[in-house]
Amino acid sequence: MMANMGIAFAILGAALAACLAGAGSAIGVGIAGQAAAGVTTEDPAKFSKVLILQLLPGTQGIYGLLIAFLCLSNVGVIGTPVEISLAKGVMYFFACLPMAIAGLMSAIYQGKASVSCISMVAKRPDQFGKAMIFPAMVETYAILALLISLLAISGVGAINI
Amino acid sequence: MSESYTYAVARIRANELALFNDQTIEQLLAAKSYEECIRLLQDKGWGGMEANPTAESLLAEEREKTWALMRELVPDLSVFDVFLYTNDYHNLKAAIKLVCTGSEDFGLFISHGTVDHRELLHTVQERDWGSLPDPMRGPAEEAYNALAQTRDGQLCDIILDRAALDAVYTAGKASRDELIRKYAELTVASADIKTAVRCARTGKPVDFIRRALAECDSLSASRLAKAAAEGLDSICDLLATTDYADAVEVLRQSPSAFERWCDNLIIRYIRPQQFQSFGIGPLAAYILGRENEIKSVRIILSGKLNQLSDQSIRERVREMYV
CATH class of the missing domain: 1.20.1690 (V-type ATP synthase subunit C fold)
Structure with a gap:
C-alpha cells in the first residue's frame, strides 16, 4: 500500500497544477471576456484589441498543463514506468504546488486587471500598448512559479531516494 | 458580488465616450442661437428621427435612451x-x-x-x-x-x-452600494438646505420649516429648522460646523449658485466611478452623469431661447461627469 502512495502523491500534484491553474485561467478569461463583449457590443472595431487583453489570463492554464505533463512524464505515468518511493512522490507533489497556487491566483487577478484595461482601451484605444503592460505585470508571478516548479520537478528526478 | 456587471460596466465605458465634456458645453455656449444649439446637438447624435425637435422632445429622447440602455444592462x-x-x-x-x-x-x-x-x-x-x-x-x-x-x-x-x-x-x-447611499445623503441634505434658505427668506415659522425638512445623518433637521427660523446668517453659521461648510459662500451669492454647487458636489463625488470596472456604481454614476448633462443642456437651451447672456448661462451650467 505505502509503496504505491508515492505515485499517488505525484499524480495528485500534477492534477492540482493542471486543475487549479486551469480553473484560474478559466475565471480570468471568463470575466475579461464579459468586458470584451461589452466593448465590442458598442464598438465592434475594437474586437482585435480586446481579444488580446482577454487572452492574457489564459497562459496560466498552459503553464499548469506543462508542469502536469512534465510531472507525469517523470513518474512514468506517461512513457516508461518507473518505481516512485513515497518520499519522492511527496516531493513531486510539493514541486507542483507553486504552479497550482500561483497559477490560480495570478490568473484571477490578471483577469481583473484585463477587465480594467479593456475599459481603458474602450475609452483610449491609442493607449493599447500601455493597457497590455498592466495585466502582463501579473504574468511575472505566474512565470516565477512556473520556473520554480520546473526546477523542482527536474531536481526531484535527479534525487535517488 | 464584486465582479458583477462586468459586461454592463464595459458597455458603459464605451458609452461614456459620447458624454459631453467641458469643450462640448463651450461649443453649445458659443452657438449664436437656440436653433444652432439644437442643430449642434443633433450633429452630436441627440434626439431621434424628428427633423425639427423641440428642446423638451430632444431631452426626453435622451433620457429615454439612457433608461433603454439600463433596461438592457440591468435585469432588475x-x-x-x-x-x-x-x-x-x-x-x-x-x-x-x-x-x-x-x-x-x-x-x-x-x-x-x-x-x-x-x-x-x-x-x-x-x-x-x-x-x-x-x-x-x-x-x-x-x-x-x-x-x-x-x-x-x-x-x-x-x-x-x-x-x-x-x-x-x-x-x-x-x-448596498456606497455611491447610492452617499447620493441619497447628499440629495436630502442639499434639498433641506434649499428649503431652509427659502423658508428663512419668506419668514416661515419653525413648525412649518421642521415639517418640510427630512432627516439625514449629516445634517440635523431640527437644528436646521431652528436656524432657518432665525434667518440666513444662522443657517450659514450652522452649516459652517457641518460637512457643508463650503456651501456658505455660495449660499450668500444666489439660490442658483447654491443649486449649481449641490449638483457639482454629487458629480465630484461620483467622478471616480469612471475608474471602477465592476459593480453597480459605474452604472449609477452614468445615470447621474447623463441627468446632469441633460440638465445643463436644458439650461443652455432655455438661456438661448430667452436670449440670456453667455455669462449668465455659464454661471448656471453644471460641471460635467467626464
Whole structure:
C-alpha cells in the first residue's frame, strides 16, 4: 500500500497544477471576456484589441498543463514506468504546488486587471500598448512559479531516494 | 458580488465616450442661437428621427435612451429606484393638482418613475390610495386632503416634497452600494438646505420649516429648522460646523449658485466611478452623469431661447461627469 502512495502523491500534484491553474485561467478569461463583449457590443472595431487583453489570463492554464505533463512524464505515468518511493512522490507533489497556487491566483487577478484595461482601451484605444503592460505585470508571478516548479520537478528526478 | 456587471460596466465605458465634456458645453455656449444649439446637438447624435425637435422632445429622447440602455444592462432596475422617487412624487403632486383644479394638462408629468404617471392620475381621480406603494399612500392622501380642503398648494407641496426625500433616503440607506447611499445623503441634505434658505427668506415659522425638512445623518433637521427660523446668517453659521461648510459662500451669492454647487458636489463625488470596472456604481454614476448633462443642456437651451447672456448661462451650467 505505502509503496504505491508515492505515485499517488505525484499524480495528485500534477492534477492540482493542471486543475487549479486551469480553473484560474478559466475565471480570468471568463470575466475579461464579459468586458470584451461589452466593448465590442458598442464598438465592434475594437474586437482585435480586446481579444488580446482577454487572452492574457489564459497562459496560466498552459503553464499548469506543462508542469502536469512534465510531472507525469517523470513518474512514468506517461512513457516508461518507473518505481516512485513515497518520499519522492511527496516531493513531486510539493514541486507542483507553486504552479497550482500561483497559477490560480495570478490568473484571477490578471483577469481583473484585463477587465480594467479593456475599459481603458474602450475609452483610449491609442493607449493599447500601455493597457497590455498592466495585466502582463501579473504574468511575472505566474512565470516565477512556473520556473520554480520546473526546477523542482527536474531536481526531484535527479534525487535517488 | 464584486465582479458583477462586468459586461454592463464595459458597455458603459464605451458609452461614456459620447458624454459631453467641458469643450462640448463651450461649443453649445458659443452657438449664436437656440436653433444652432439644437442643430449642434443633433450633429452630436441627440434626439431621434424628428427633423425639427423641440428642446423638451430632444431631452426626453435622451433620457429615454439612457433608461433603454439600463433596461438592457440591468435585469432588475429597482436598484435605481432611488433616482426615480423624486419623479414619482413630482407626478403625484401634478396629479393631485390636476384633479383638484379640474385641469387636463398632461404635459406636467415626467415619463420615468417607479409608478406609471397614468396610474397615479387614475389613483388620485378615484381616491384609491390603497393601490399606491406603501410609503406613498399616507402622504398622497394627506396632500390631497390638504389641497382639496384648504386650497393650500404650498402645504401640499411640502408634504409631498418631504415624502419624496424620505423615500430617497430610505432607499439610499437600504442600498448596498456606497455611491447610492452617499447620493441619497447628499440629495436630502442639499434639498433641506434649499428649503431652509427659502423658508428663512419668506419668514416661515419653525413648525412649518421642521415639517418640510427630512432627516439625514449629516445634517440635523431640527437644528436646521431652528436656524432657518432665525434667518440666513444662522443657517450659514450652522452649516459652517457641518460637512457643508463650503456651501456658505455660495449660499450668500444666489439660490442658483447654491443649486449649481449641490449638483457639482454629487458629480465630484461620483467622478471616480469612471475608474471602477465592476459593480453597480459605474452604472449609477452614468445615470447621474447623463441627468446632469441633460440638465445643463436644458439650461443652455432655455438661456438661448430667452436670449440670456453667455455669462449668465455659464454661471448656471453644471460641471460635467467626464
